[in-house]
Each structure stands twice: as structure tokens, then as C-alpha cells.
Amino acid sequence: MNKIKLTLAIWLIGYMSYAQEVELKLKDAIAYALENKAEAVKSRLDLKNSDYQIQEARAQALPQINAVADVTNNPLLQKMAMPSAFGGGMVSFGKEWQSTVSASLSQELFNQAVFIGLKAAKSTREFYKINIQLTNEQIIEKVATSYYEVYRLKSQIETLDKTIDNTTRIRDVIVNLYQTGLAKKIDVSRIDVSLNNITSNRQQLVNAKVLQENALKYLIGMEIQTLVVFPDDTFKISDAISFTEQFDVEDRTEIKLLDKQNELLTLNKKSIRAQGYPSLSFQANFGYSGLGDEFTWFSKPENGTYWSGFSSIGLKLVVPIFNGSVIKAKTKQAQIEIDKLQIDKQDTLLAMELAIENAQAQIDNSRITLITQKENVHLAKEVLEDIENNYKIGLAPLTDLLDAENAYAEAQNSYTSALLDYKLAEIQLIKSIGGLNQFTY
Incomplete structure (x- = not known):
């Protein structure tokens, strides 16, 4: 029974560990970041907040209704002098208690500033929608760059694993030759030193890969403790992406955002000008006023409290005449902001055109470098095999064998770095033509 319990416990722990592992493809990492990263969440909250801004602006164009109730106690009533014809002397006027209950209604009939404010609020919502798209593109660029960096380290570790296997195999050959008297003890020691150095370099890469994976998890908003695995077929050249497509930089999200910002600045300028325009509003009031020697609420006329109603209906026209040229100065400032934005x-636009040209040149150079490094890997492998065969029959020293092995490993790492440079150049080119969203497909 104890053995069964122990077996079940081990199986459960293994299952839980496996259940926590996440296979992280590039599109999955990007999707996770767009859903959970703080910048993406905040941009969506900004869009949600713009709906409330529209409601706030719309409320200013709707009727404004207010109710007011107040009670005033006058413990010392003011006295006024009576004319001589009425006997002269000082007489108190008013009552000790006074109360008012009223309701007021106001409605803007013409106020250019209010209408422009509503239009600006709607444009602000469109601005935040474009800003979400730009934020997503920036996140995609960062995530893709970090993701490929993890794959570079992963590929370098795999290269060193192959080098370790190959060096171990060569060491076994040297040990056999040493045991038969065909090799020296120093040859065994030198190959051991080389193997230890390669193993140490591998451990450094493993540590760097862990740090880069943690950086990627933070970048996408994932718990650092989450175990992730990466598919083996991601770090390759994609032939599906076209780099010859003609693209209008005016369609870039950054330009759309600037255009929308220009629209907002223009509306702000109009809103400032509108402060100098006449405004017309409708106003109405209705209420009751009570006076008495006692607390007026719930008091009756027989107790000395009297209530009377009042109401008013009217139009209010405000015509600005002189404000010291404040509006003119503010309008000039608003125009300067528009000019700066242009x-x-x-x-x-100039920077984007430069980015397109540079990205295209970089992708072409990276493709040429890739071809060259791939050929170098093939040649280095052939040289290593030839020197290894020569060493076995005593025609090549151990130094040449170790140098050839290092050259082969270096060629493989150079190819991996060239592949990373190609993928990074690919990201920049896709960004320059506004196609980063394709990573979400």
C-alpha cells in the first residue's frame, strides 16, 4: 500500500509539473502579451475611458436640472429707521426663520464651445483606438526580437552539445591511441582541457538562456515561474513574407496617430476661438419661499409661517466684448502646437523612408551573409573530418585537430548569429511596411 501511495504521489507531481509547462510559439507569445502586458491593458483602459469623456461632453449639451433647499436662522434682525410720518424710530424687518425650496432648469441653445467639445471627445476616442494599434505593434516588435534572441541562445547550446559529443568521441579515439602507445599523455590532457572549456561555455549559455527566457516572460506579462518550451522549427527563414511590396508610409500607424492628433489640436484651436463667440441659453426657475418666527419646515400660517411661490422663465445671451486679447493669444499658441506637429x-515620414531603405539593404546583406556562413559550416565540417582522419594515421598534430574543431563550432555559431540578424532585419522590414500585425495570425 505504501509503495502504491508513493507511486501515485510521484505520478501526481510529474503530472503537475508537466501541466505547468507551456509550449510557447511566437504567435502565442505575442497573443499573450497583447492580452496581459501592462501597456496593452492600459491602452484598452484609455479607450474605455474615452467613452466616459464622450458622455461628459454630451452632458454639457443636455438640460441641466438642479434642486436647492435651504434654511436660514436670523437671531438678530436688522432694524431700519422709519420716516417721521410713520412715527419714526427703529423697526425690525423680516422673520427669524427663512427657507427656500426651488428647482432650476438651464439648456444651452447655442454654445459653440460645447459642440466643439463633443466633437473633440469623439475624435479622442478614435485617437485611442489608433493608439491601441500602435501600442500593439510596439509590443509585437519587442516580443519578436526577444523571442528570436532566446532561439539564438538555444541554437548555440545545441551547437555546443554537438561539439561536446564530437570532442568526446575524439577524446575516446585519443585515449585508445594512448593506450596502444600511438599517442602521448599530453594529447589526452589537452583534449580534456578543450572538453572542459566547451562544457563551461555551454553552462554560460544555459544561464544566459534562462535570463533571456525570464526577460521574455516579463515582456509578455507571464509569471516568471511558468515553465515554457520552444518548438524546434521556429528559428528559420520564412519564404512567405514578401519584401518587394510597395508601401505608402502614410498608411503607417504612427502617421495615422499624428494626423488624428493634428485633428485634436485643430479642434482645440476652434474651441479657444469659440470662447469669443456669443452664447444663448434658456433658463427657468420655480420654487417656494417661507418666512416665520419658528422653524419654517412643517410650520403653518397660524404659527406665524407664510409660504409664497415664485417662478421665472427667460433667455440668457452672453456677448463677449473685450477680454484683453486673451483668446487671440491662446489661439496663436494653439496654432504653434499645430505647426510643431506638422x-x-x-x-x-523622413525617418520611415530611411527605415524602409535600411531594412531592405539589411535584409539583402543578411541573406548574402547567411549563404556565406552556411557554406563555411559545410567547409569547416569537411576540414574537420579530413584532419581527424589524418590525425588517426599520424599525419596531423593534435593542435590542427583542435583548431579545426573550434573552427567548425565557430562557423556554426556564426551561422546562427547570421540567422538571428536576418530575423531581426526581417522584423524591421515588416515594421517599416506596417505589417507587424501578421505575427498575430
């Missing part, structure tokens, strides 16, 4: 847009 300069930023021109600079951004």
Missing part, C-alpha cells in the same frame, strides 16, 4: 510629421 514638423514632427515631416521628420517621422
Whole structure:
């Protein structure tokens, strides 16, 4: 029974460990980041908040209704002098208690600032929608870059694993030769030193990979303790992406955001101007006023309390005449902000055109480098095999064998780095033509 319990416990622990592992493909990492990363969540909250801003702006154009109730106690009533014809002397006017209950209604009939504010609130919502898209693109770029960096380290570790296997095999050959008297003790020691160095380098790469994986988890908003595994077929050149597509930089999200920001600044300028326009509103009041020697609420006329109603209906026209040129100065400031934004847009367009040209040149250079490094790997492998065969028959020294093995490992790492450079250049080119969203498919 104890053995059964122990077996079940071990199986349960293994199952839980396996259940916590997550296979993390690039599109899955991006999808997770777009759902959980703080920047993405905050951008969605900004969009949600814009709905409330629209409600706030719309409320200013709707009727405003208020009810007011107040009670005033006058413990010392003011006295006024009576004319001589009425006997002269000082007489108190008013009552000790006074109360008012009223309701007021106001409605804007014409107020340009209110209407422009409503239009600006709607444009703000569109601004946040574009900002969500830009935020997502920035997250995609960061996640893809970090993801490929993990794969670079993973590939380098696999290269060192192959090198360790190959070096171990060569060491076995040297040990056999040493035991038969065909090799020296120093040859065994030197191959042991080389094997230890390679093993140490592998451990450093393993540590670097763990740190990079943790950085990736943070970047996508995932718990650091989550165990992730990476598929083996991700770090390859994709032939499905077209790099010859003609693209209008005006369609880039950054430009759309600047255009929407320009629209908001223009509305702000109009709103400032509207402060100098006449405004017309409708107003109505209705209420009751009570006076008495006692607390007026719930008191009756026989107790000395009297209530009377009042109401008013009217139009209020406000015509600004002179404000010291404040509106003019503010309007000029608003126009300067618009001019500055146009300069930023021109600079951004220039930077985007430069990015497209550089990305295209980088992708072409990376492709050439990839071809060269792939050929170098093939040649280095052939050289290693030839020198190994020569060493076995005594035609090559151990130094040449170790150098050839290091050259082969270096060629493989150079190929891996060239592949990473290609993928990074690919990201920049896709970004420059506004296609980062394809990573979410």
C-alpha cells in the first residue's frame, strides 16, 4: 500500500509539473502579451475611458436640472429707521426663520464651445483606438526580437552539445591511441582541457538562456515561474513574407496617430476661438419661499409661517466684448502646437523612408551573409573530418585537430548569429511596411 501511495504521489507531481509547462510559439507569445502586458491593458483602459469623456461632453449639451433647499436662522434682525410720518424710530424687518425650496432648469441653445467639445471627445476616442494599434505593434516588435534572441541562445547550446559529443568521441579515439602507445599523455590532457572549456561555455549559455527566457516572460506579462518550451522549427527563414511590396508610409500607424492628433489640436484651436463667440441659453426657475418666527419646515400660517411661490422663465445671451486679447493669444499658441506637429510629421515620414531603405539593404546583406556562413559550416565540417582522419594515421598534430574543431563550432555559431540578424532585419522590414500585425495570425 505504501509503495502504491508513493507511486501515485510521484505520478501526481510529474503530472503537475508537466501541466505547468507551456509550449510557447511566437504567435502565442505575442497573443499573450497583447492580452496581459501592462501597456496593452492600459491602452484598452484609455479607450474605455474615452467613452466616459464622450458622455461628459454630451452632458454639457443636455438640460441641466438642479434642486436647492435651504434654511436660514436670523437671531438678530436688522432694524431700519422709519420716516417721521410713520412715527419714526427703529423697526425690525423680516422673520427669524427663512427657507427656500426651488428647482432650476438651464439648456444651452447655442454654445459653440460645447459642440466643439463633443466633437473633440469623439475624435479622442478614435485617437485611442489608433493608439491601441500602435501600442500593439510596439509590443509585437519587442516580443519578436526577444523571442528570436532566446532561439539564438538555444541554437548555440545545441551547437555546443554537438561539439561536446564530437570532442568526446575524439577524446575516446585519443585515449585508445594512448593506450596502444600511438599517442602521448599530453594529447589526452589537452583534449580534456578543450572538453572542459566547451562544457563551461555551454553552462554560460544555459544561464544566459534562462535570463533571456525570464526577460521574455516579463515582456509578455507571464509569471516568471511558468515553465515554457520552444518548438524546434521556429528559428528559420520564412519564404512567405514578401519584401518587394510597395508601401505608402502614410498608411503607417504612427502617421495615422499624428494626423488624428493634428485633428485634436485643430479642434482645440476652434474651441479657444469659440470662447469669443456669443452664447444663448434658456433658463427657468420655480420654487417656494417661507418666512416665520419658528422653524419654517412643517410650520403653518397660524404659527406665524407664510409660504409664497415664485417662478421665472427667460433667455440668457452672453456677448463677449473685450477680454484683453486673451483668446487671440491662446489661439496663436494653439496654432504653434499645430505647426510643431506638422514638423514632427515631416521628420517621422523622413525617418520611415530611411527605415524602409535600411531594412531592405539589411535584409539583402543578411541573406548574402547567411549563404556565406552556411557554406563555411559545410567547409569547416569537411576540414574537420579530413584532419581527424589524418590525425588517426599520424599525419596531423593534435593542435590542427583542435583548431579545426573550434573552427567548425565557430562557423556554426556564426551561422546562427547570421540567422538571428536576418530575423531581426526581417522584423524591421515588416515594421517599416506596417505589417507587424501578421505575427498575430
